[in-house]
């Protein structure tokens with residue numbers, strides 16, 4: 415298997431981008447990444463697009479063809495273009511598929527995009543579309559919402575480990591603090607614990623500020639076989655390990671709702687491949703679709719013992735300047751969560767940090783970064799470990 | 805959700821019919837055609853079973869911001885319930901105040917209206933749970 419490197423990154427502003435279409439943002443991120451990488455269109459062997467539900471959000475399917483066309487790769491080089499759907503892990507699974515296509519020797523240079531345009535339809539409908547990632551027949555029909563399933567995880571975690579309401583709120587506070595430093599983030603305003611605790615109740619015990627927003631946005635990365643990466647960039651970032659895992663689609667069928675086994679298995683595969691341990695990771699982008707999902711992630715990834723994630727948030731061990739900065743981009747909560755784009759946006763942030771280009775949110779001495787994405791409530795997980803090649 | 809789609813799952817939603825693996829004896833709800841533990845050995849050996857409908861609350865949430873078809877019930881309690889035979893499911897808890905629900909609470913199944921589709925006026929029925 416060949417080594418693979420990230421040689422280019424591009425991202426749009428995230429938020430409610432009412433003046434911009436799905437096509438506009440997908441193409442903007444693609445062109446930025448291709449520009450950043452130093453490749454030309456003729457060098458590209460394949461295109462992978464992570465997208466959850468363009469059909470429901472903007473009435474457009476066949477989006478890999480659409481984006482290949484408008485980034486100029488359809489009529490001349492006729493590259494294979496493939497769309498990947500894995501709910502919130504769509505971008506991350508697309509990234510892994512692109513990695514595999516180069517590692518296998520099939521391709522040399524591959525572009526991976528992620529895009530979602532969620533705000534063209536009303537909030538109510540957009541929430542219903544997002545909730546299609548949970549089991550429609552055995553969860554949704556009975557009245558379960560995406561937030562209520564997270565709330566059940568939160569309550570179980572609080573009752574079993576003593577995680578407090580304030581500790582959950584701290585996750586949101588820290589992510590907003592980080593997001594305020596990210597020019598591309600959806601929300602660039604610092605908040606405090608009271609902001610979270612006084613926000614509207616969504617699904618007890620979780621409130622509006624515990625949950626990630628609806629967002630528009632796109633992100634793209636360019637991958638190349640590591641042996642040719644330095645022809646295109648002087649700051650290649652190696653994909654040191656990558657793992658993907660599945661679990662039951664319904665939350666109720668899980669062995670334990672205070673841990674995501676898909677994360678545990680994906681992480682083990684990624685750590686084994688990279689030949690490192692959790693303590694070797696300098697910083698991470700994890701999937702904070704809710705405050706409890708970030709707490710579970712930092713435990714399941716091995717950064718903190720099970721049940722100690724809430725305390726780690728309270729002690730700001732996951733803030734910039736802490737033991738292991740998490741979600742320096744602002745995470746899903748503050749940077750925003752255009753579902754299909756998130757997995758790729760996380761890689762963009764990791765690469766910025768490893769190149770030393772993260773500006774005011776730069777992690778000092780960042781050498782190894784980890785990205786973690788989830789589909790649904792944990793039916794899919796992808797963990798990627800990246801390291802600067804020099 | 806349209807009528808035929810709902811109708812196809814009525815045996816599970818009305819009568820709590822699930823499966824039992826004839827190879828290892830494990831129970832499943834809803835029905836499964838293959839046992840995740842026995843794989844090939846369970847092929848052709850999955851039997852239909854009706855669950856007793858009693859169990860306990862594993863975790864729960866009080867929903868204040870539901871999907872539109874459930875708006876007239878809010879706030880309502882969603883829970884994960886472990887049936888006495890072992891499988892777990894997601895359901896509402898009714899016939900008690902939300903603040904009286906607690907983890908570990910004993911509950912039993914009851915047949916209720918689940919939702920009303922505003923556009924077509926179709927009413928869907930199925931199980932909810934109430935204190936035992």
Ligand SMILES: [Zn+2]
Nearest residue numbers: 825828839842
């Ligand atoms: Zn079996």
